[in-house]
Amino acid sequence: MCVCVCVCVRSDGLIKAVGPADIIESQFKGAKFDNVLDASGMCVIPGLVDAHTHPVWAGDRVHEFAMKLAGATYMEVHEAGGGIHFTVSHTRSATEQQLLDGLQSRLERMMRAGTTLVECKSGYGLELDTELKMLRVINSARNSLPIGISATYCGAHAVPKGKTMEEATQDIMAVQLPKIKMQIASGELQVDNIDVFCEKGVFDLNSTHCILKAGKDMGLNINFHGDELHPMNSAHLGAELGALAISHLEEVTDDGIAAMARAKTSAVLLPTTAYILRLSPPRARDMLDAGVIVALGSDFNPNAYCCSMPMVMHLACVLMKMSMPEALAASTINAAYALNRSHTHGSLEIGKQGDLVIINAPRWEHLVYQFGGHQELIRYVIIKGEVVYENAKVLNL
Numbered sequence: 001m002c003v004c005v006c007v008c009v010r011s012d013g014l015i016k017a018v019g020p021a022d023i024i025e026s027q028f029k030g031a032k033f034d035n036v037l038d039a040s041g042m043c044v045i046p047g048l049v050d051a052h053t054h055p056v057w058a059g060d061r062v063h064e065f066a067m068k069l070a071g072a073t074y075m076e077v078h079e080a081g082g083g084i085h086f087t088v089s090h091t092r093s094a095t096e097q098q099l100l101d102g103l104q105s106r107l108e109r110m111m112r113a114g115t116t117l118v119e120c121k122s123g124y125g126l127e128l129d130t131e132l133k134m135l136r137v138i139n140s141a142r143n144s145l146p147i148g149i150s151a152t153y154c155g156a157h158a159v160p161k162g163k164t165m166e167e168a169t170q171d172i173m174a175v176q177l178p179k180i181k182m183q184i185a186s187g188e189l190q191v192d193n194i195d196v197f198c199e200k201g202v203f204d205l206n207s208t209h210c211i212l213k214a215g216k217d218m219g220l221n222i223n224f225h226g227d228e229l230h231p232m233n234s235a236h237l238g239a240e241l242g243a244l245a246i247s248h249l250e251e252v253t254d255d256g257i258a259a260m261a262r263a264k265t266s267a268v269l270l271p272t273t274a275y276i277l278r279l280s281p282p283r284a285r286d287m288l289d290a291g292v293i294v295a296l297g298s299d300f301n302p303n304a305y306c307c308s309m310p311m312v313m314h315l316a317c318v319l320m321k322m323s324m325p326e327a328l329a330a331s332t333i334n335a336a337y338a339l340n341r342s343h344t345h346g347s348l349e350i351g352k353q354g355d356l357v358i359i360n361a362p363r364w365e366h367l368v369y370q371f372g373g374h375q376e377l378i379r380y381v382i383i384k385g386e387v388v389y390e391n392a393k394v395l396n397l
């Protein structure tokens with residue numbers, strides 16, 4: 001049986017009612033609406049939430065894709081001065097306006113693919129001035145675009161050239177974090193989360209602990225990269241510190257999974273990265289079976305150039321054996337949880353923000369099943385009740 005669902009959004013952008021069309025029609029008989037969208041024969045899902053991206057940078061890395069296809073590993077490229085280091089040098093020399101232009105066009109691309117809330121990291125500065133520049137750029141995008149943004153300070157994304165890990169940690173603790181704290185307090189910056197790349201050859205467990213704890217003490221949510229290329233005990237650390245989320249987790253142990261389930265630390269899984277770097281995919285099934293809150297992210301960055309959460313959901317189903325409903329939950333309510341926004345985002349419920357995606361297909365699963373098909377399937381993207389993207393060219397498929 002096909003149920004006609006109607007979603008009604010108030011002028012403040014929050015959902016006023018959700019339910020069968022005939023009930024909503026009688027509830028609002030005689031009411032005046034600014035905009036009525038006829039979605040007959042279509043499907044409505046919550047706006048997609050992308051729980052992990054690095055979208056502020058200059059200088060692409062298309063040349064490195066060729067190197068990786070020829071067999072170079074992620075860490076080999078990084079240690080040879082490429083990877084994050086390459087992006088850092090271009091991002092340091094870019095102007096704020098250049099970075100903002102790049103960020104805006106990437107966020108618009110994400111929005112057209114159905115993303116209505118996205119986490120955005122700094123982390124291609126690795127020193128105070130550029131990290132602040134990146135955070136200001138994220139702030140400007142928040143003020144100029146309708147897409148929701150959760151901002152993450154990721155000054156510990158790599159050890160900058162010429163410094164040891166200890167020196168980099170000291171710079172973050174004594175120079176970067178205090179300045180960011182001041183700018184948050186004065187209202188110049190809005191930062192929601194703190195992140196560290198906890199990895200062999202990057203930041204060890206001890207440095208990660210110090211930086212994350214200092215961020216937490218400033219009121220930031222802990223949301224970090226862990227157990228990606230080597231088992232680092234990141235999951236235990238995250239659980240112990242009350243982290244909201246840990247990303248990657250390709251190398252997490254069984255004990256780590258159990259610790260995350262107990263602590264309600266969500267796992268942000270990034271199938272694009274595992275795919276591009278040919279890593280063993282994270283054990284999504286074991287995490288789900290253990291009761292871990294599993295979210296998804298695009299991991300958009302110059303290594304994993306993907307703006308599309310529908311593609312991410314498809315990869316999660318095929319590579320990580322998630323079901324389509326699990327992938328949808330992981331890209332909506334669970335991703336909102338990872339960003340501490342599940343009380344306002346991630347589901348179609350009265351009082352939550354009116355963020356919706358309308359798909360021109362009789363079943364929402366087409367968005368996952370038709371690999372790379374979102375451009376033809378998404379009819380409208382709506383944020384706070386306003387149409388932010390209308391695609392007149394949708395086909396009847």
Ligand SMILES: N=CN[C@@H](CCC(=O)O)C(=O)O
Binds near residue numbers: 083
């Ligand atoms: N693993 C660390 N950070 C990013 C990659 C960033 C980059 O290569 O520029 C990630 O999540 O995949």
Ligand SMILES: [Zn+2]
Binds near residue numbers: 052053054225247299
């Ligand atoms: Zn990342």
